[in-house]
Amino acid sequence: xxxxxxxxxxxxxxxxxxxxxxxxxxxxxxxxxxxxxxxxxxxxxxxxxxxxxxxxxxxxxxxxxxxxxxxxxxxxxxxxxxxxxxxxxxxxxxxxxxxxxxxxxxxxxxxxxxxxxxxxxxxxxxxxxxxxxxxxxxxxxxxxxxxxxxxxxxxxxxxxxxxxxxxxxxxxxxxxxxxxxxxxxxxxxxxxxxxxxxxxxxxxxxxxxxxxxxxxxxxxxxxxxxxxxxxxxxxxxxxxxxxxxxxxxxxxxxxxxxxxxxxxxxxxxxxxxxxxxxxxxxxxxxxxxxxxxxxxxxxxxxxxxxxxxxxxxxxxxxxxxxxxxxxxxxxxxxxxxxxxxxxxxxxxxxxxxxxxxxxxxxxxxxxxxxxxxxxxxxxx
Numbered sequence: 550x551x552x553x554x555x556x557x558x559x560x561x562x563x564x565x566x567x568x569x570x571x572x573x574x575x576x577x578x579x580x581x582x583x584x585x586x587x588x589x590x591x592x593x594x595x596x597x598x599x600x601x602x603x604x605x606x607x608x609x610x611x612x613x614x615x616x617x618x619x620x621x622x623x624x625x626x627x628x629x630x631x632x633x634x635x636x637x638x639x640x641x642x643x644x645x646x647x648x649x650x651x652x653x654x655x656x657x658x659x660x661x662x663x664x665x666x667x668x669x670x671x672x673x674x675x676x677x678x679x680x681x682x683x684x685x686x687x688x689x690x691x692x693x694x695x696x697x698x699x700x701x702x703x704x705x706x707x708x709x710x711x712x713x714x715x716x717x718x719x720x721x722x723x724x725x726x727x728x729x730x731x732x733x734x735x736x737x738x739x740x741x742x743x744x745x746x747x748x749x750x751x752x753x754x755x756x757x758x759x760x761x762x763x764x765x766x767x768x769x770x771x772x773x774x775x776x777x778x779x780x781x782x783x784x785x786x787x788x789x790x791x792x793x794x795x796x797x798x799x800x801x802x803x804x805x806x807x808x809x810x811x812x813x814x815x816x817x818x819x820x821x822x823x824x825x826x827x828x829x830x831x832x833x834x835x836x837x838x839x840x841x842x843x844x845x846x847x848x849x850x851x852x853x854x855x856x857x858x859x860x861x862x863x864x865x866x867x868x869x870x871x872x873x874x875x876x877x878x879x880x881x882x883x884x885x886x887x888x889x890x891x892x893x894x895x896x897x898x899x900x901x902x903x904x905x906x907x908x909x910x911x912x913x914x915x916x917x918x919x920x921x922x923x924x925x926x927x928x929x
Contacts, residue, residue, distance in 0.1 A: 575604035580656045583669040586746045589799060595656055596672050604657065607646040607667050612674055612695040614667055615643030619711075620730075622703035629755055629785060631724050631767060638723070643698055666743040667699065670731075673746050677753045680796050684860045685867035687757060695756060698730045699743070720748065722755040725767040729756070747793040754792035758785050761870040762877070769874075772881040780886055781877065783837040787844020788866055790815065794849060795859035815849050817842040821888070822916040843914050844891065850910035857906065865898035872897060888915050889923040896927075904928070 577599050585594040600610040607614035619641040624632070632638050648667060649660040659665035674697075681687040704711050719742055721730040729752055731743050742748055763769040772778055790813065794800060800815050819831035821843045833839035848866065851857045869891065876890040892911045899907050908928035912921060 575601070575657070577601040579604055581650075581668045581672070582656060582658050582665075583672050584665065584744050585669070585672070586797060586799065591744065598671060598675060600675055600678075601671070605646075605648050605650065607648055607671060609671065609675075610691050610694065611678060611689045612671075612697050614646050614670075614697045614699055616646055616699050617641070618643030618698045618701045618730075619704045620701045621706055623706050626721050628720065629722050629724055629782065631770060632726075635723075635726060635728075640704055643696075643701070646699070663699075669744045670697070670749065673744075673749045674753065677746075677750050677796055680750075680860075680863075681753075681757060681867070685864050687760075687867065693727055696726075696728045698728060700733050701730050720752050722752055722759070724755075724759050724770070725763065725765055727756065729753075746797040747799055750796040751789040751793040754789035755785065757792075757867070758788060758870055761867065762874050764874075769878075774882060774886075777877075777881050777886040779837050780840070780888065781881075783840035784844055784873070784888070784891055786838050786841030787848070788870070790841055790845035791848040791866070792863065794845070795863050798859075813838065813842055815842070816846040816853070817914075819843070820914050820916050821920060822918075825917045840888075844888070847910050847914040848895075850913060851906065854910065855903075855906040857903070865895050868898045869894035887923065888920055889927065892924060893927060 578597050579601055580595055580597050581604075582593060582595050584591050585596065587594070598604070598609075602608045602610060618639065621638050621640065624638060635642070646667065648664045650657045650664060650668075651660055652658075657668075659668055674695075678687075678689055682689065702711055719732055721732075722728070723730075731752075759765075770778075770781070794815055813835070817839075819827075819833060819839070819842075821840065823831040824833065824839055824843070830839060833842070835842075848862055851862050852859050872894045873890060876894070877886055880886045880890075892907065892915075896904055896907045905928075908924060912924050912928070915921070915924065
């Protein structure tokens with residue numbers, strides 16, 4: 550009798566475990582409906598996700614989503630932020646998602662806007678990762694997945710009271726920590742920010758750059774020479790802008806979500822000489838982001854004017870970052886870390902047969918006195 554009761558208890562517990570712990574574990578391959586970019590138009594599309602560990606929790610092999618994270622409103626953030634430690638930034642690192650989905654045949658559909666955003670982001674991130682894995686030696690680490698923080702909440706440091714701040718930032722990458730934040734969308738957008746492939750591709754490039762350039766060492770970026778930090782930031786942003794175009798093939802991808810980002814459209818409406826000689830920075834208000842647009846235009850020019858595929862240029866960029874690391878280490882405190890180093894390192898990858906093309910595109914966009922002189926000496 551006792552044995553029978555014991556078996557019944559085990560059966561009931563096993564049944565409850567399956568009901569409450571196992572029923573929502575939906576793994577890849579899995580079909581979902583998202584909002585995808587096709588030939589410049591965003592529309593609903595059924596796709597297959599390939600790296601999902603648990604769909605309901607928006608958890609994958611290489612990235613996972615968290616919501617309701619509480620962050621310090623008193624810290625000054627940039628799109629690429631350097632923070633001493635996460636404990637100073639996070640009051641709450643966030644909670645696992647519970648996506649609101651339903652099944653129609655063999656396809657999972659979103660029941661609300663937030664779920665549709667996350668499913669679209671997941672698919673876009675898979676494709677961005679695939680691009681880098683296919684065209685470069687980028688290796689994604691399952692042991693260090695990227696933390697995607699969805700709509701973080703700003704709170705005051707003293708009272709931890711929620712604050713409603715109007716930010717210019719649309720996303721933040723926490724350098725060295727594999728954390729990407731995506732904020733609430735703006736009221737002027739046509740395409741929701743989090744569904745925008747260009748924005749996601751741009752942010753993911755900061756992950757690639759950080760991994761290759763600093764190799765996880767935050768102190769590697771440190772220098773007392775502000776002009777060198779400025780140029781490094783410009784290169785970082787420029788490579789990210791080029792990546793956004795290379796993957797999305799949309800030259801005005803940002804503007805569909807961020808109407809005031811026209812000055813970041815490619816190719817840029819100004820050269821580096823325009824930025825330096827103009828009283829108002831050629832009308833560009835973005836600081837080093839403006840020089841970043843020139844960097845991206847230089848790389849884009851290799852494809853538009855010289856018919857070198859964007860995949861090939863991306864592979865050159867990937868390897869160039871590794872070598873720029875050496876240049877930064879040699880000059881960050883005792884010299885001038887200039888855009889010339891990017892020319893040299895891109896050309897190292899392009900080879901002698903492409904040197905004239907690389908030099909021509911660089912001189913076209915970096916036409917200011919200093920860079921032209923260095924380029925002329927190098928390109929002889």
